[in-house]
Amino acid sequence: MTTTPDQRQPCPPGACNCGREHLQASPEAAQRILRLTRQEEKRLLDRLENLKGLEDLERLQHLMYEQLGIRVRIAPSFNEVRSMRGINIELAEQPGLCRKTRQAIPAAIRRGLERNPQVAFRLLDAHDLLRDA
Incomplete structure (x- = not known):
């Protein structure tokens, strides 16, 4: 007897534009979300x-992609980074x-960066923004 994994309850009609109805005919890899x-x-x-730490953030990004197919890109903006909003x-x-x-x-990631600013500094350093400091 096989059991199907729990799935997220559908959003109320008209409340979301997630496109869940298009996933029913998609392959298993697309349905992992x-x-x-x-x-x-x-x-x-x-x-x-x-x-x-930054390694923890990168590992979570990797796990989100592997398990759910969510691809998250985190980088400093092209303008100055004066707060977490600049990322x-x-x-x-x-x-x-x-x-x-x-x-x-993204809001949870920003809160995590605000709680642990060393992660944000390492992220900026990884993108070579603090090389002259």
């Missing part, structure tokens, strides 16, 4: 808010990723 239940989303956001956090377009989740992940 549906495994992100609300409880799992809360766990993910909690882990993103409590970053321990661009972008999620690649992906069908099935809820609008609220698309907003919550």
Whole structure:
């Protein structure tokens, strides 16, 4: 007897533009985003808010891509970086990723960077912005 993994409950009609209905005919790899239940989303956001280091952030990015197909790009903006708002956090377009989740992940990463500014400094240094400091 095989059991299907828990799937996220669908958003109310008209409340989201996630494109979940297009995933039903997609291959299994495209449907892995549906495994992100609300409880799992809360766990993910909690882990993103409590970053321990840049390696931890990079590992979480890798795990999000492997397990859910979420591709997150984090880089300093082209203008000056004076606060955590100056760091661009972008999620690649992906069908099935809820609008609220698309907003919550970057917000959780920003909160994690604000709690642990050393991670933000290492991120800036990795992009060679602090080489002259």
